Amino acid sequence: MYNFKNDYSEGGHQNILKKLIETNLEQQEGYGEDEYSISAKAILKKIIHNPSATIFFVSGGTQTNLLVISSVLKVHEAVISAQIGHINVHETGAIEATGHKVITVDTKDGKLTTSDVKKVLQEHSLRPHMVKPKMVYISNSTEIGTIYQKKELEELYAYCKSHDLLLFLDGARLGHALTAEDNDLDIADISSNTDVFYIGGTKNGALLGEAIVFNQEDIAPEFDYALKQKGALLAKGRLLGIQFLELFKNNLYFDLAKHANKMAMKIAKAIEDRGYSFYTKATTNQIFPILPKTLIEKLSDKYLFYEWDNIDDKHSAIRIITSWATDEKRVDEFIEDIKHL
Numbered sequence: 431m432y433n434f435k436n437d438y439s440e441g442g443h444q445n446i447l448k449k450l451i452e453t454n455l456e457q458q459e460g461y462g463e464d465e466y467s468i469s470a471k472a473i474l475k476k477i478i479h480n481p482s483a484t485i486f487f488v489s490g491g492t493q494t495n496l497l498v499i500s501s502v503l504k505v506h507e508a509v510i511s512a513q514i515g516h517i518n519v520h521e522t523g524a525i526e527a528t529g530h531k532v533i534t535v536d537t538k539d540g541k542l543t544t545s546d547v548k549k550v551l552q553e554h555s556l557r558p559h560m561v562k563p564k565m566v567y568i569s570n571s572t573e574i575g576t577i578y579q580k581k582e583l584e585e586l587y588a589y590c591k592s593h594d595l596l597l598f599l600d601g602a603r604l605g606h607a608l609t610a611e612d613n614d615l616d617i618a619d620i621s622s623n624t625d626v627f628y629i630g631g632t633k634n635g636a637l638l639g640e641a642i643v644f645n646q647e648d649i650a651p652e653f654d655y656a657l658k659q660k661g662a663l664l665a666k667g668r669l670l671g672i673q674f675l676e677l678f679k680n681n682l683y684f685d686l687a688k689h690a691n692k693m694a695m696k697i698a699k700a701i702e703d704r705g706y707s708f709y710t711k712a713t714t715n716q717i718f719p720i721l722p723k724t725l726i727e728k729l730s731d732k733y734l735f736y737e738w739d740n741i742d743d744k745h746s747a748i749r750i751i752t753s754w755a756t757d758e759k760r761v762d763e764f765i766e767d768i769k770h771l
Contacts, residue, residue: 432760435734437603437690437715437753442637445676453672460665462487467671473678474629474641478621484644486653487670488662491602492521494628494640498598499565500528501656502626502649507564509598510550512537514573516600531561539710540572541582544589551593566590569600570620571607575712578607580614587623596649599627605634605687606714611695613713621645631670635677635686635754639670686754690715693752693761700765709739709747720747728771733764 433439441447458464471485488494495517499509508531511518517525518532525532533554535546547566554560566586571577578586590597599620601607604627608617620627626649631639644650657663664670677683694715698708701719709718720741721729726748729735736749752761 431732431734432757432764433734434750434752434764435736437633437751440753440755442673443635443676443682443686443754445679445682446636446673449672449676450669453668458668460667461663462667462671464668464671466675467667470641470671470675470678473675474643477617477678478643479618480621480643480645482647483621484647484650484653486642486644486657487664487667487674488640488642488657489638489664489670490632491516491600491628491630491640492524493660493662494642495521495567495600496524496528497653497656497660497662498626498628498642498650499525499530499567500660501653502596502598503530503564505529506558506562508533508554508561509565509567510535510542510547510563510595511567512540512542512569512572514540515567516569516573516602517567519573532567533561533563539576540569540574541576541578542566542568542586543582544585547586547589547593547595563595565596565598567598567600569602570615571603571610571712571714571716574710574718575714575716576710577610577613577714578615580619583615583619583623590625596625597623599624601628602630602640603633603687603714603716604629605683606691606716609684609687609691610713611691625649629674629683631673631677633753634683634690636673637669639673641674687715690752690754690756693756693758694750696758696761697750697752697765700768704768709741715752717750718747719750720745725768725771729764729767732767 513534629641698717738749739747
């Protein structure tokens with residue numbers, strides 16, 4: 431069985447494993463004060479063109495979302511999200527468990543617009559009987575593989591600024607978004623058009639780890655307390671610092687994402703050539719073809735993937751995800767099976 435179910439089935443890139451072994455017996459300061467974490471943060475600040483950014487390394491995406499949202503918002507404040515947003519669907523109510531409401535918006539493509547946010551503000555204007563919307567949460571790429579264009583992000587951020595809202599971008603698959611064939615954003619644009627975002631390592635070559643970036647120091651000046659209090663401050667912080675240092679050496683992070691996207695687009699083209707349609711038009715490493723249920727059943731004998739949505743009695747949309755380590759030979763085999771099964 432070959433896994434197209436997620437992009438974290440493999441371990442870490444060989445450069446990371448090699449560096450972890452090479453430095454294993456070095457004595458380093460703990461809690462992120464090691465030389466590797468410090469160097470990685472310096473590199474990231476240079477790449478995002480923001481020397482005043484504050485950066486923290488944590489282990490996972492759900493942890494990141496919980497920490498950021500619960501630390502920044504006051505007890506009566508809420509976060510706006512697309513209905514399919516990760517914080518709403520796939521985090522076991524982690525945000526609500528901290529006492530903050532997630533206000534959801536139905537979207538066609540997984541992306542929030544200024545009109546979406548405006549509608550939420552209008553619907554939550556009865557003070558003090560309603561929660562106060564304070565943060566807008568978006569993902570790039572989204573849960574259905576779509577990406578924000580530069581104009582869309584700029585307009586959304588400008589609207590947030592003019593209405594005293596914070597914009598938080600979930601970057602679990604940021605590398606894939608920024609290397610998509612139709613992308614016109616770079617990582618510096620992300621930094622200048624959000625208040626806080628994170629760079630996902632877990633789904634792009636790291637063993638684990640995400641880099642939280644506060645673009646202005648005053649957004650969360652005491653975030654280190656929250657890290658410690660919620661058990662997210664690793665004593666062996668070097669394990670995260672080394673990984674991000676290696677990922678952002680010589681463009682490795684983006685090269686790995688490009689490979690994942692390339693494999694997904696190869697599969698997408700083959701499926702399109704067979705005359706099948708897609709649940710959504712995605713250009714990243716997540717694709718959602720609509721296939722006959724008979725074909726899905728046969729493919730399931732050899733491959734792992736999610737059945738995403740039931741379309742009708744004879745068709746379903748499935749989710750196929752490729753990773754930084756996806757074997758092109760297995761992609762070719764999958765394509766041949768689609769043709770002949």
